[in-house]
Amino acid sequence: MLLTPVALPHASRLINHGPTVLITTEHQGRRNVMAAAWSMPVEFTPPRIAVVIDKSTFTRELLQASGRFAIGLPPAGLAELTFAVGSESGRDVDKFARHQLVCTPGPVLGLPLVAGCVAWLELRHIPEPHTETAYDTVFGEVVSAQADARVFAQGRWSFRDDNTELHTLHHLGGGNFAVPSRVVRAGSRDKAN
């Protein structure tokens, strides 16, 4: 993994464009990984995000018991894996073993970061019982962020023709993922932001 630290004020940009993510959790020796299409930043500083995780999932159980979770952004080459771990339950099978996932421990919380992803976030859970119950919407604050410098550097994504296999996945439904292969630039007079 070509991990490069991402400054925390830039962490929310990693999911600004709506990618599907892999959520990893671990608690007292039990661990899981699942895919989630529904996530978004809610704040840049402090970097906070919201993600929808069904209350019936093993991930929710581990997340709420441990108070932490990690997010990885799978690129185009991991579409099959992403679809698979979004279709299985970790209660029934150790998905890390089944899919022979290689992981490294996150730098702050030690959570498993899935190799082959192009960005990783570690988050502390911000308990919001009502929102979790009513909308399955879970909030977290980013405490570490890293990215693959070939595709995210100086706080920005760089999707180019020479790194298409590192572009993120955006689930359309039914195992079809859109990949952001083209970049359109607007507001050329105000590009410093």
Place this chain on the structure above:
Amino acid sequence: MLLTPVALPHASRLINHGPTVLITTEHQGRRNVMAAAWSMPVEFTPPRIAVVIDKSTFTRELLQASGRFAIGLPPAGLAELTFAVGSESGRDVDKFARHQLVCTPGPVLGLPLVAGCVAWLELRHIPEPHTETAYDTVFGEVVSAQADARVFAQGRWSFRDDNTELHTLHHLGGGNFAVPSRVVRAGSRDKAN
């Protein structure tokens, strides 16, 4: 506008892949449009979404006063407009007039739907004061959904080489938008879902 109704159980799929949206609001003759990069579905049935709208914005004021809002999905050809209405405040200027926007009234709530978008949702606001205050996160339930049949039909997006100008925008920051023109298919043995 080539409006085709979208069945409500399919409405959440319109934003499943993380597009940047235009939010339109109207209350007692005042109206506004802004861009929002941070939104996600939270439920398919009933179709509900969450979107981050800063509490200082004119849009939040109109939304909370009227209890309703609409969402349009701008395609690649509207990148300049999307960036512009995300950078101006509707308190200072009528953005509809300034950008010569053509709108049609939504079928259920009568909210302005921006011509040139490729999908439109009308939503009733679900008041959640704590989440709105703490995270600027606003929930809504979809009451009407429509899409341009050239790019979304039978409940599915169809991003093809012959309709690239209708592909959605995904904001990377600073006016750079990714466009998901390539589609990767996974789970070929389970494509019916």
